[in-house]
Amino acid sequence: MTSTSVPTDVPAEPGPAPTRPMPLPAPRGPVGEALVRLLTGADRGTAALHAAVDAAVAAPPASWLEDDDVQHALLCLYELHYRGLAGVDDAWEWDVDLLRVRTTLEGLVEAELRTRVPVPDCGDRTRTGVAARLFRLTEEDDSPSLSRWVARRATEDQVRELLVQKSVYQLKEADPHTWAVPRLGGRAKAALVEIQADEYGGGDPERMHHALFASSLRGLGLDDTYGRYVDHVPAATLASSNVMSLFGLQRRLRGATVGHLAAFEMTSSLPNRLYGNGLRRLGHDDEATTWYFDEHVAADAVHEQIAARDLAGNLAEEEPALVDDVLWGAAVCLAVEGWAGARTIARWEAGESSLRLPL
Template identity: 55%
Template sequence: MHDSDRATQTTPNRVTALANSRLSVAVQPRGPLSELLSFTIGLGAAPSQVERGLAGVQEAADRAVALSPGLVVDEDIQLSLFLLYGLHYGSIPNLEASLEWHPSLIAARLSLEAAFEHEVRSLVDVHEPPAPRRKEVAAWLFRATAPQGPPRLPLFIARSATLEQVRELLIQRSIYTLREADPHSWAIPRLTGTAKAALVEIQSDEYGGGDPKRVHATIFAQTMRGAGLDDTYGAYLDQVPAITLASQNMMSMFGLNRRLLGAIVGHLAAFEMTSSIPSKLYGDGFRRLGFAKDVTWYFDEHVEADAVHEQIAGHDLAGSLAQDRPELLADILFGALACLALDDMAGEHLLGAWQRGESSLRRPATALVADRR
């Protein structure tokens, strides 16, 4: 059964109710599981409604997994995971905080995570892993993240993207970037020594080095406002597709699960190693369209910052962790390759839609900008 088939099972009166729901952002369910979760964990739900939802949520999660043709692009499952992770982040304020550790919700999350992780692992293949030594691991990561050709999406943004398309890029990126660095910060208390110091150094830069105006998420919010978009976290949640949510959800899964410490470290290493050149091209694209420094600052900041961060992440963070804890080597490499795989899928989704003359969003950006005026 496809997502579209399952979505039709959502009753119209509930869809209408949810559009004006207890949640602080507009969230329409994308299938039975996300519908059930939306009504169960939103603030103000009737106690009887919460009780019924909690009683059936694990069964609904298992059913969603069984029916899914592919979890990475499954709209219902990815929205459901995003809402469950939102309980831990507090990124959507009107999710009921008292339910954060409810056993039924944790059981449902674990069921979804087990299938999601299995599918992500099937997408990558670690070839010729290095010895668990700092220098060798860093060298392997730099080879793995080296460009295999021209960066297609960044080049398109730099040379050809329209105003509507660069707005779509910002909307897609807002799901992570308005909370930039947060998924990786879960790893800090789980590290020691050189690796811990390296992660704190990187994260300190991401959080502005003590200056709230320089927090990267804050700078990105300024970019969104300058492009005529809403910078409220989750404002465009209803518009982004499953692959965008999957990229964020994978980071959350890696970060929240202590057993996946190696994966979140590898993910951050690959993330930093592949940021500098694309950021330069994205900045060029926005300048081509006439945007000033207040909009391009976010991208310009990452050209220099990530050129430094990639060295720290490769050697001091991932390399040192592998050397200190060799049993984590396989997951460090997996996390790096998983980052590349899902980023490629997300990028191809954007390019494919634009090449077909379509929006990459579930609703075009022009309509979203018009709504805000």
């Protein structure tokens, strides 16, 4: 093989932005400070990080899901498995000390979720029984509706905040659930691939859902850089993204990943119609801004049927031992998204911003 010179003056190509690592999010407490010092080479060993984690474990907050320090640390640790962190050596991804820290922090989050979110009961554990239970679960969800607020009441500033909040996950939309593909087989695997192929634009990079979301950000005058607004969002929003990574990165939780995806798809069509209507009410009626939301109305009406019956339902029959985790993963999705949404609405009702930093 001969070496080739790499041109350094390539003009910028039109089209989707190149893949770049996430800017390193700013720490929010002692765990994050020790982690960032380690990742950037300021600390040589992991002693300070372990000490900070031990101190956090010894003095638990009311909720780990609302703990800024731990959710920031988890987001950074997970990001090593996605696009990486700017200025951080990729080798940290499989560093055993960091994996030990991640396991400790994940244990706190998972234990809290297991306590706060019960496994939904399900008498009929057949393919159709599990699918029907998932539909009933999502229909009974009584979380405050962020989408109705946006459709009827949101100001321009609040809609911008909404997109900033969503950007943490939506700029990597579909990626956490894709981890489950090699862990499934048969009809469930085929169903997951059918959904994810559509999420990734069916082979067209400009139709990838995270690319459509980037277009919406630009339409509202926001920055579409991957991870650009992580520092702006509260722990609850980091937690909704982190829970997907917690499930997606662990094979033992593949049932929960499937349930999470099913619930996510099953609560998407109608809210996205309302988000699109809210944008149009505020004068954002250009296709580049609203396409993301309108696309999800039609796409997720397809995906929810495949997710409930072909993905979750078939997995229930292929691996009956996973049924409880499928249902629990769906319930966790509804709970975590509901907590984050309720927090945003509460701030807006009080006339405040839902963000930690001004835009």
